[in-house]
Amino acid sequence: MIARLAGTLVETTADGATVDVGGVGYQLLASARTLDALGPIGGSVVLLTELQVREDGWTLFAFGSPGERATFRLLTSVQGVGGRVALALLSILTPEELAAAVSRGDKAMVGRANGVGPKLAARIVNELAGKIGSPALAGSAGASAPRGGPAHDALSALAxxxxxxxxxxxxxxxxxxxxxxxxxxxxxxxxxxxxxxx
Incomplete structure (x- = not known):
């Protein structure tokens, strides 16, 4: 399993990037939010990753934060949500915004993402209710963007x-x-x- 890559940003596309790690170029798919945060071509990047193996190939997805990766894993556990649909959701909603939409039962907000119709939006909200924003997302050791206390204030300070x-x-x-x-x-x-x- 490839869990993390640190290397040089070679190129970016509309839905991904190529990172050179020791002379090997890794092609990654990522959300628009993660791509926007990468910085200039030729710069150093550190990305968390998730490798999906399918019959038709291997796909490496990249994330700018542990919370984004944890949310991606939850999303892809929902029937009908593949990696690209999960990235489309994470391009328009932060993990916190998605958790809030699910907790409110806001299908319209979830349905704003490309590839997410009303039925799939309803399934995402129903299946993730009680899971997203819970310890499964937060993790025990910084597995998501902090949501309260000193960590939340530190996040605001850096922003x-x-x-x-x-x-x-x-x-x-x-x-x-x-x-x-x-x-x-x-x-x-x-x-x-x-x-x-x-």
Whole structure:
């Protein structure tokens, strides 16, 4: 399983990117949100990944944050939601926005994504109710963008300093995992800034 790639951004397309890792170019599919956060061609990138193996080929999906990847996994567990449909949803809704839409039963919001008709939107809302936004998404060690307390404030601080959402989320999640649940806001922000600057 390929879980993470760190390398040089070679090119981006409308729905993906190519990252050079030690001379090997990995073709990745990603949400518009993740692609927007990648930065310039030739720059260094670190992406979380999910490898899907099908009869007709292997597809590597890339994510800018642990929360996006966890949400992708939940979405693709719903019958009729493939990787591309999940990315279409994550292109228009953050994991938090999707969780809120599911908790409200807002099928219209979910149905805004390309490839998601009314029936599929209803199935997504019904099947993910009680799952998304729960420990299955949050994880025990920073598996999603933090939603409350010092971690949430640290995320806001990095966003206010100009970091892109995917960069800020990944840095704060990594800092939270390293410092543990009792970390102060000051410690989280300092460590997250060091991680984001790498």
């Amino acid at each position: 206010n300093l100009g970091f892109k959402p995917a960069e800020a989320s990944a840095a704060v999640a990594a800092a939270s995992e390293e410092l543990g649940p009792d970390a102060t806001l000051d410690a989280l922000v300092r460590l997250a800034l060091r991680k984001a600057a790498k």
